[in-house]
Amino acid sequence: MLRKFLPDQFVLLLFGTLVLAWLLPVPLNAVPLAQSISFAGIFFLFFLHGLRLPRHEVARAMMGWQLQGIMLAFTFILMPLLGLGVSTIAAQFLPAALASGLLYAAILPSTVQSAVSYATLGKGNIAASVIGSALSNLSGIFATPLLFALLLGSASGVVIGSDIVIKIITMLLLPFVLGQAVQSWLGQWAARQKKLLTICDRGVILLAVYVAFGAAVSSGSLEVISIASLALLVLFAAVFLGIAFAAAWFAGGILDLPRSDRISLLFTGAHKSIAIGAPMAALLFSPKIAGLMILPTILYHQLQLIASVPLAKRLASTQGDSD
Template identity: 55%
Template structure:
C-alpha cells in the first residue's frame, strides 16, 4: 500500500477533510445558512430512510438472539466508552476549547460503525454474523441511547439542545424515516440492492452536508480561530489514547470472559469503532450554534485513526497463531 493509502484507507475520510477545508474557505452565512440547515434535515431524513430500507428486518430481530455477546457489546459501547470519553474531558488543559471537550464526550457515547467494523472483523476472522447483528442493534439503539446519554452526561450546560422540540426532531428525522424504510422494504429493497452505488453516494452526500454546515456555523461564530496546532496536537493525542484504551479493553474483556476467538474479534471492532455516519447527523440535531463543528471534529479524527489502526491489526489477527509467534 502507498503511504497515502495507509494514512487515508477510506477515501470518504479525505472527502470529509476537504469538506472541512471548504467550510473554512467558503462558509455559508445569513439566509443561505438557514436554507442549508433545512437541507441538512432533509438529507438526514433520507439517510435514515435508506438505513431502514437496506437493513433486513430479520437481522434486526436476529441481533437480539445472541444475548451474551450482543449484550456485552451493547454495555461496552454505551457503558464503558462513555466513561472513557468522560475521563478524556477531565484530562484536557484549561485552554482547550469547550466545544472540543464536549466533542470528546460526545464521541464516547456514539454507536459503532456499520461497514468498517464488519469489514475488519471479517478480515480478522471474526464472527461475521455477530458483527452484522451488533451493527444493526447498536445503530438502531443509538437513535435513543446517544440522545439519552447526551442529556445525562452533557446536558444544556454543555450546549446540548434537549427540549421537546429536539425530541420531536429526533423522532421525525431519525426514527420515522428508519421505520418507513423498514415498511418500504417489500417494494423498494430490490431496487436498493440493484443501486448500491447510488445509495452509497446519497449516504455520503448527507453526511458531508451535515459536516459542512456544522463547520460553516463554527467558522461564522469564530470557533475555528481557537484551533491552534497545539490544540490539534493535544486533541489528536487524546483521541489516540481513547482508541488504544477502547481496543485494549475490548480485547482484554473478551479474553477475561473466555469468549471464542471469533466473538472476541467481533467485540474488538464493534466495541472500539465509532460512527461518523451517526455522529454527524446527531450533532446537527442535538447541538445548535457555532460549537457543532468543533463537537464533530473529534469524531472525524477518531474515525480516521480507527481505520488507520484497524487495517494492519485485522491482518495480524487473521494470521495463524503459530505464524504470529514466529514473526514476533
C-alpha cells in the first residue's frame, strides 16, 4: 500500500538524507573538506551524464525545433514566470531564502529518467520525452545560472561573476564533454553497468544534499524554519506543482498538440531535476544558504514523483476519451 504513494525509493533516500544532515550535520571546520568531496562527486556525476547519453540523442536534441522549442519555452520561460508569482506570494508567509528557493526550483531543467518513465506510463511520445529532457538538461547548465542572475541575483545577494562561470564550466560542462569524448571506448561498459552507475548517480546527489543541508544546520541558518513554515513550504510546493501540471496540459491544448505530445510536455515541462538542482546549488550559493535554497526543490521533486504515478495511469486509462 505504501508503494502506491512512494513509487520511487529515492524519495525515501532524500528524506533520510535530510534527517541525517539534521541529526549529524557537517561540522563547521569540516565544511570546506566536505564541499571539496562534493565537488569531486559533482564532476563525476556530469562525466557519467556525458558518458551515458548517446551522441545521436544529443544530435537529435540539438536539431529538433518545434516540439522541443515548446518544451524549452515552457521549462525556461513559463515555469520561471509561474515560479516568480508563487514565490512572490510565498514571501509574505515564508522566510526569504525559502521563498527564493521556490523560484530556484522553477528555473531548473527537467528530469530525464522520471519524465521519460511517466510519459511512457501515460502513453505519451517517448522519443520526444527522451530528446526534450536531454536538451533541457544540456540547456540548463547555462540557462539556470542566467535565469538566477536575472530573477534572483540582486535579491539574494549572489552575483554570477567570473568565478561562478568558471565553476560551472569546470564542474558541469567540462566533465559532460569528457564523457561524450570517451563514449566510444567506455559507452558499452557504461550500458552494461547501468545499475551500478545509477547508484553512483544517486549517491552523488545525496552527498550534495547532505553537505548543503548539513552545513546550513551547523551554521544555524535553519533556525528560521519552524514547523509552521515547513508545512507552508510543502503547501506552496504542492500548489506550484499543481499549477505546473495544469499549465503544461492546457498549453498543449492551446497549441493543438497531439495527445501523446501533450503528455510528454506535461511531464517534461512540469518536472524539475534534483540531479541538476543539488549540484548547481553547491556552485551558486554559500554553504550558509545552500541548504535553505535547495529544500523547496527537494520537496517539489518528492511531490512530483508521488503525484506522477496516479496522473500517468489516469492519462493512460482515458486515452480513448476526448481531451
